[in-house]
Amino acid sequence: MKAHALLVAGVLALAAGCSGLKTYPNDAPKNVHVATQTERGVRASLHVHQVNGECTTRYEGTLPLDQPALDIGVPAGQPRYLVVSFDTSSFMAGSCSTSVGTLLTPRAGYGYELAVRYQKDIYDVALREIDRKGARRELARRPLAGC
Amino acid sequence: MNWKLLAPAATLLAACAVQHPQNAEEFRQYVPTATFGKVQTFEANRPFRDVVKSFQAKAPECLNIAVRTVETSSTSNINVLTTYKPTVVVNEQRAELHVQRSLKGNVIVPGKPPEGGDYFVVADATPLDRKRTRIDIYAPSMGATTLVRAITGWATGENVGCPDMTKR
Numbered sequence: 001m002k003a004h005a006l007l008v009a010g011v012l013a014l015a016a017g018c019s020g021l022k023t024y025p026n027d028a029p030k031n032v033h034v035a036t037q038t039e040r041g042v043r044a045s046l047h048v049h050q051v052n053g054e055c056t057t058r059y060e061g062t063l064p065l066d067q068p069a070l071d072i073g074v075p076a077g078q079p080r081y082l083v084v085s086f087d088t089s090s091f092m093a094g095s096c097s098t099s100v101g102t103l104l105t106p107r108a109g110y111g112y113e114l115a116v117r118y119q120k121d122i123y124d125v126a127l128r129e130i131d132r133k134g135a136r137r138e139l140a141r142r143p144l145a146g147c
Numbered sequence: 148m149n150w151k152l153l154a155p156a157a158t159l160l161a162a163c164a165v166q167h168p169q170n171a172e173e174f175r176q177y178v179p180t181a182t183f184g185k186v187q188t189f190e191a192n193r194p195f196r197d198v199v200k201s202f203q204a205k206a207p208e209c210l211n212i213a214v215r216t217v218e219t220s221s222t223s224n225i226n227v228l229t230t231y232k233p234t235v236v237v238n239e240q241r242a243e244l245h246v247q248r249s250l251k252g253n254v255i256v257p258g259k260p261p262e263g264g265d266y267f268v269v270a271d272a273t274p275l276d277r278k279r280t281r282i283d284i285y286a287p288s289m290g291a292t293t294l295v296r297a298i299t300g301w302a303t304g305e306n307v308g309c310p311d312m313t314k315r
Contacts, residue, residue: 086311088311088313088314093314094218096311096313096314097313098311098312098313100309117308118311119308120296121293121296121310121311121314122293122296122297122300122306122308122309122310122311123308123309123311124307124308124309141208
């Protein structure tokens with residue numbers, strides 16, 4: 001619960017101070033395919049954080065999920081905390097940000113699929129691992145507290 | 148967030164605050180009598196055990212969450228942290244999803260809320276036969292629309308996403 005609260009607060013802080021965002025370098029071999037479906041007026045983003053042995057994080061950067069497909073590289077064998085945020089804005093409701101995060105330590109030789117969807121105020125973020133034979137396995141969401 | 152959007156929910160909350168149903172059963176009795184309360188009932192074409200699995204999976208995944216609402220203007224300064232607490236109780240006759248919420252910040256909640264926060268939404272799933280399940284959702288008529296839609300999706304299996312709790 002606290003982790004979620006901190007996460008929400010953290011992402012809100014990030015969203016509030018847009019100058020603090022930087023572009024994720026995305027220079028590792030591409031092993032995560034991100035498929036995004038959002039409706040008009042929703043801005044989805046992926047924030048990548050390094051995770052060290054003490055479960056502390058270091059922000060690496062952000063990529064806008066403004067295209068239906070995006071391939072990103074997350075170094076194999078190194079834990080990362082991936083946070084997907086959904087930002088909405090309207091005259092009546094003002095600005096809102098919702099986020100969901102999960103730990104991922106990519107395995108060498110495996111591919112990953114991150115399915116991101118936001119429609120009618122309902123969101124879904126699913127992470128699957130794909131082995132060499134193409135078999136998919138759903139990965140449960142892992143909070144930072146369980147790293 | 149525009150404070151006017153919070154007015155109906157705040158009204159219900161204020162009404163709840165006077166009575167503070169202390170458990171799910173008191174909340175079930177309270178909602179039909181409340182001005183802004185609503186009971187929705189429908190049949191899901193899914194076996195009871197599947198509905199239970201959905202509740203058990205999605206409630207902790209989606210509703211262990213806190214939402215901070217901030218509004219600063221020349222006339223107001225709102226900063227409220229709303230923390231949600233989901234609980235799923237299952238027995239052979241019924242599965243219950245309780246959603247409680249507590250508010251912290253510059254907000255006044257008179258009275259003593261139950262541990263875990265005031266009851267916000269309660270959803271009951273009752274087996275009708277091997278393939279169908281009856282769902283009863285007790286909720287505010289305004290302010291919980293997104294959450295009720297999400298719970299409906301979990302029950303029917305048609306949409307297993309999480310509600311954006313910044314939306315009402």
